[in-house]
Amino acid sequence: MTSFAKLPEPPYYAVIFSSQRTPGDDGYGEMAERMVELAEGQAGFLGVESARDADGFGITVSYWQDEASIANWKRHGEHKLAQQYGHERWYERFELRVAKVERAHGMR
Amino acid sequence: MTSFAKLPEPPYYAVIFSSQRTPGDDGYGEMAERMVELAEGQAGFLGVESARDADGFGITVSYWQDEASIANWKRHGEHKLAQQYGHERWYERFELRVAKVERAHGMR
Numbered sequence: 001m002t003s004f005a006k007l008p009e010p011p012y013y014a015v016i017f018s019s020q021r022t023p024g025d026d027g028y029g030e031m032a033e034r035m036v037e038l039a040e041g042q043a044g045f046l047g048v049e050s051a052r053d054a055d056g057f058g059i060t061v062s063y064w065q066d067e068a069s070i071a072n073w074k075r076h077g078e079h080k081l082a083q084q085y086g087h088e089r090w091y092e093r094f095e096l097r098v099a100k101v102e103r104a105h106g107m108r
Numbered sequence: 109m110t111s112f113a114k115l116p117e118p119p120y121y122a123v124i125f126s127s128q129r130t131p132g133d134d135g136y137g138e139m140a141e142r143m144v145e146l147a148e149g150q151a152g153f154l155g156v157e158s159a160r161d162a163d164g165f166g167i168t169v170s171y172w173q174d175e176a177s178i179a180n181w182k183r184h185g186e187h188k189l190a191q192q193y194g195h196e197r198w199y200e201r202f203e204l205r206v207a208k209v210e211r212a213h214g215m216r
Contacts (some may be wrong), residue, residue, distance in 0.1 A: 001190050003165045004126060004203055014124060016169055020110060049126050051159040051167045057111045058169040059159045061124055061182050087215060093212035095112060099122050099207035106203035107195060 005047025005063055010101045012046055019086075020096035021056035031082050038078060044069020044105045047088045063101070070098065111154025113171055118209045120154055121172045123145060127202040129164035129192075130146050136198045152177020171209070178206065 008009060020080065025044035039045050052058030062068045084088070124203035129136065140177060147153050160166030172178045194202070 003128065003163075004201065010205070014122070014205065016122060016124065016209075018159075018169075020111065049167060050167050051161045053159045053161065055111075057159050059157060059169060061169075065216060079177075091215065093112065093214070095212065095216050097118070097122065097209045098210040099209040101124075101205045101207040104203065104205040106201070107199065108201050 001064070003049065005076050007063055007094050007104070008018050008049050010104050013066060013070060014099045014101050015062045015070060016097040016099060017060045017062070017063065017094060019058050019060075020092040021052070021054070021058065022090055031085065031090075035082055036080060039073060040067065042073050042076070045073070050052070051052075067098075089101055111157065115171055115212070118212050120209050121174060121178060122207045122209050123170045123172065124176060124205040125167075125168045125170070125202060126204075127166050128200040129160070129166065129196055130200050131164070134197055135193070137192065139198075141178050143187060143190055146184070146187060147181060150177065150184070151182050153181070173205075178202050 036048060039048065039062060046063040047063040047064060048060065050060040052059065065071070074083075116210060120123040144156060147156065154173060156168065156170040158166065163175040170181075172181070182191075
């Protein structure tokens with residue numbers, strides 16, 4: 001799907017979404033791809049990184065310019081439907097944490 | 109290794125570590141386990157979540173009480189050695205972002 005996000009200098013916001021998938025795909029893969037595509041078109045979207053292990057535990061971190069862009073994305077109609085399916089079908093459990101990134105560095 | 113971290117109410121800090129592993133284990137698995145064990149003994153450590161996909165791209169988020177506990181962990185002797193091996197052997201690339209978690213919710 002994605003690997004490293006290309007981000008500006010901090011500060012910016014991170015939405016850390018940890019989840020345990022239910023067994024089977026059940027439309028999840030297609031919707032996950034669609035959500036990335038849709039998020040990329042949102043104002044204030046900066047990037048996303050995602051990894052899921054063989055046991056179905058995954059972490060997706062999406063990066064946003066500010067709290068307002070996170071709030072707008074949360075309210076997006078198609079994303080709201082995906083959230084509903086997430087609750088009902090795709091996730092056994094999830095935790096979502098919103099954080100302000102203060103500093104960053106890396107090695108390439 | 110771990111799945112969901114059991115965390116207090118925000119605010120607290122998150123260290124978001126995204127990495128691409130080099131091929132092969134080369135002592136990585138053992139050191140990664142040891143680092144979790146060691147971190148768990150540090151003052152201010154709150155928890156850790158980690159996922160790595162089949163292509164070797166992974167996200168580890170460790171949670172800390174404050175900036176001081178993150179700084180102490182960064183300076184820890186055995187962790188410093190692991191950081192050095194990380195640079196030299198285990199990672200093709202990594203990005204590290206330090207963020208203050210402001211709010212959180214979940215579904216169980």
